[in-house]
Amino acid sequence: MDSRILFVVFKEIKKIENFKIGKYYKAELLALINRLNTLAIIKKAGSGHIGTSFSAMDIFVWIKFFQFRTNKNDLNKQSRNIFFSSKGHDAPALYCVLYSLGIINFNKIIKLRKINGLDGHPDVTIPGIEANTGSLGMGLSKAKGIVWSKKYFKTKGKVVVITGDGEFQEGQIYESLQTISHQKLNDIIVIIDHNKIQSSQFVKKIIDLKNLKTKIKSFGWHVERCDGHNFRRLNKVFNNFSKIKNKPKLLIADTVKGKGVSFMEHPGVMKKQKIYTWHAGAPNDQDFIKAQSELIKKIKIKFNKRSLSLPKIININNKKKLNLNSDIEIH
Amino acid sequence: MKILDKNNWVTYSFTDCLIEEAKKNKNIVVIDADLSDDVNLKKFSNKYPKRFIQNGIAEQDMVSMAGGLALTGLLPVVNSFASFLTARANEQIYNNSTENTKIIYMCLYAGILPAGAGKSHQSLRDISLLSSIPNMRIFHPYNHIEAKQILKYCINNEKNNCAIRLSIGPPPINALSLPKKYKFKNGEGSIMADGSDGIIFTYGQTMVNQAYKVHKKLLEDRIKLKVINMPCINYFNLKWLKKNINKTKHLFFLDDHNINGGIGDLITSFISNNNFFNNHNFKKFGPDEFPACGAPEEVLKYHKLDHLNLALKIKKELLI
Numbered sequence: 001m002d003s004r005i006l007f008v009v010f011k012e013i014k015k016i017e018n019f020k021i022g023k024y025y026k027a028e029l030l031a032l033i034n035r036l037n038t039l040a041i042i043k044k045a046g047s048g049h050i051g052t053s054f055s056a057m058d059i060f061v062w063i064k065f066f067q068f069r070t071n072k073n074d075l076n077k078q079s080r081n082i083f084f085s086s087k088g089h090d091a092p093a094l095y096c097v098l099y100s101l102g103i104i105n106f107n108k109i110i111k112l113r114k115i116n117g118l119d120g121h122p123d124v125t126i127p128g129i130e131a132n133t134g135s136l137g138m139g140l141s142k143a144k145g146i147v148w149s150k151k152y153f154k155t156k157g158k159v160v161v162i163t164g165d166g167e168f169q170e171g172q173i174y175e176s177l178q179t180i181s182h183q184k185l186n187d188i189i190v191i192i193d194h195n196k197i198q199s200s201q202f203v204k205k206i207i208d209l210k211n212l213k214t215k216i217k218s219f220g221w222h223v224e225r226c227d228g229h230n231f232r233r234l235n236k237v238f239n240n241f242s243k244i245k246n247k248p249k250l251l252i253a254d255t256v257k258g259k260g261v262s263f264m265e266h267p268g269v270m271k272k273q274k275i276y277t278w279h280a281g282a283p284n285d286q287d288f289i290k291a292q293s294e295l296i297k298k299i300k301i302k303f304n305k306r307s308l309s310l311p312k313i314i315n316i317n318n319k320k321k322l323n324l325n326s327d328i329e330i331h
Numbered sequence: 332m333k334i335l336d337k338n339n340w341v342t343y344s345f346t347d348c349l350i351e352e353a354k355k356n357k358n359i360v361v362i363d364a365d366l367s368d369d370v371n372l373k374k375f376s377n378k379y380p381k382r383f384i385q386n387g388i389a390e391q392d393m394v395s396m397a398g399g400l401a402l403t404g405l406l407p408v409v410n411s412f413a414s415f416l417t418a419r420a421n422e423q424i425y426n427n428s429t430e431n432t433k434i435i436y437m438c439l440y441a442g443i444l445p446a447g448a449g450k451s452h453q454s455l456r457d458i459s460l461l462s463s464i465p466n467m468r469i470f471h472p473y474n475h476i477e478a479k480q481i482l483k484y485c486i487n488n489e490k491n492n493c494a495i496r497l498s499i500g501p502p503p504i505n506a507l508s509l510p511k512k513y514k515f516k517n518g519e520g521s522i523m524a525d526g527s528d529g530i531i532f533t534y535g536q537t538m539v540n541q542a543y544k545v546h547k548k549l550l551e552d553r554i555k556l557k558v559i560n561m562p563c564i565n566y567f568n569l570k571w572l573k574k575n576i577n578k579t580k581h582l583f584f585l586d587d588h589n590i591n592g593g594i595g596d597l598i599t600s601f602i603s604n605n606n607f608f609n610n611h612n613f614k615k616f617g618p619d620e621f622p623a624c625g626a627p628e629e630v631l632k633y634h635k636l637d638h639l640n641l642a643l644k645i646k647k648e649l650l651i
Contacts, residue, residue, distance in 0.1 A: 078403070124430045131402060134426040141392040145399020148384065152405070175392035183384070
């Protein structure tokens with residue numbers, strides 16, 4: 001059995017940022033690499049939430065690299081852009097994106113869910129993590145506090161929070177939708193990672209959210225909806241948001257749970273077995289190799305299409321460098 | 332009609348002090364779940380309207396919002412009834428605490444009195460709900476003077492989160508004064524009545540005055556019970572406590588909280604964990620069922636926490 005856990009290191013990711021290609025293509029490359037890395041750290045940890053990490057990955061990449069970037073040197077600035085997850089179990093993906101930005105270091109990223117490593121859920125002691133999570137539904141209220149403070153101190157910086165869709169079953173969400181709008185804390189942006197599955201089942205089967213858009217609008221919010229895996233659409237929505245000053249803003253991002261690895265994507269999984277099996281836990285060796293190979297293949301195709309030099313890769317089990325072209329066989 | 336002087340109410344002096352401190356410290360903001368009237372917070376919101384957040388009846392949202400405020404360096408003072416705040420928003424309080432920020436929680440209407448509103452409002456489980464949060468310090472000031480001192484301490488000196496239990500309503504008639512030149516010290520209590528036969532540890536305006544009545548009652552039998560007001564509920568100065576108890580066998584604890592998880596449990600486990608248990612005889616008093624609804628004396632009597640019942644029970648222990 002091939003026990004290599006493949007991972008792209010920071011130096012190699014940094015090169016992608018300097019490629020002379022369009023931002024959307026660049027975002028796709030970054031998202032692919034970060035999916036590979038997320039898969040790697042979850043496998044190494046032995047547990048972690050792949051499905052939600054993959055559904056949120058494109059949003060993370062878009063926000064952290066392109067829309068509301070926060071650089072390493074800005075982490076203590078009051079005027080920084082603040083982005084955090086309210087669902088929290090997408091932490092492996094967020095950690096990888098923070099690693100890609102040089103904010104989390106290598107020795108930490110390979111220690112997901114290990115002592116003195118990275119907590120399974122967000123923790124503010126980790127660089128770049130802005131808020132902790134717990135039982136769901138607390139993020140909007142926290143973001144509201146941060147927006148209030150930015151207003152009070154008259155400091156710049158966006159406040160963006162991502163939630164799950166199942167999370168909209170929590171009562172606190174509706175408390176906060178109401179108070180944010182009443183208190184006119186309009187500078188907030190909320191994104192729902194609407195991947196349609198909570199744990200292992202359809203949200204609509206557990207407790208249907210009914211007409212989410214109408215519901216949220218009725219609280220006095222500006223609501224948009226788009227494909228959460230389409231960078232052009234995401235860009236457009238954020239451009240629209242920047243023009244709306246009199247309402248708090250929310251995006252329902254339609255996503256696919258497990259996006260990026262064919263056999264983990266929810267529509268196929270649910271059709272075949274009626275239960276989503278990639279919510280939590282590391283894949284077994286066989287599935288892991290299958291998923292890893294698929295991502296490597298996609299990376300190769302994507303880089304080769306524009307004749308970009310392939311990133312060097314390492315095996316985090318023995319830290320040995322590998323060449324994507326000669327050393328890695330696609331299964 | 333004579334206007335009721337409320338300067339000696341714990342809640343009113345607390346708010347006055349909050350206003351004084353807010354003048355010096357621009358980071359103080361107050362957030363409220365529509366229970367400001369009971370603590371005269373209107374005075375604060377009139378003075379500092381931009382630093383007062385009315386969050387409506389949404390405790391969970393209020394507490395998490397305070398978490399967000401604290402993450403940016405503000406010092407939120409969060410107000411609601413203890414029973415609502417610490418129970419309904421317990422997860423949110425815990426979550427904020429894990430972020431190692433500092434928040435002050437005003438736990439209004441703490442304890443068994445007033446007992447007219449009934450068990451939904453009388454807060455008798457907030458200590459147990461908060462004391463397992465590692466960076467939480469719980470206080471219950473005895474009177475208006477101590478309330479100010481504790482609030483000042485929490486704002487200026489305490490690094491941890493603070494939960495300040497506040498008794499509402501006027502102080503009991505003929506309430507005992509704190510010792511002359513009293514100065515609050517974290518982890519320490521004050522001797523309200525001296526004695527050498529046993530010590531009763533208690534806190535808050537209701538129970539300290541009950542304990543004092545017990546002290547007086549026992550004097551009739553020439554029993555001298557020391558009464559210690561202990562406003563620090565879950566943090567104790569080892570040296571101070573040792574000094575106070577090492578010559579006394581009989582230690583009594585009177586909780587204005589359910590008997591499970593109150594100061595009695597916390598001090599006795601502190602004593603045994605720190606290995607200075609010295610064949611003491613421990614006896615804890617406090618409500619052990621849902622609090623009854625009624626007039627103050629009726630309710631204390633119902634729970635056998637009136638001074639006559641307490642004096643009888645203590646006498647029995649001392650005669651063993």
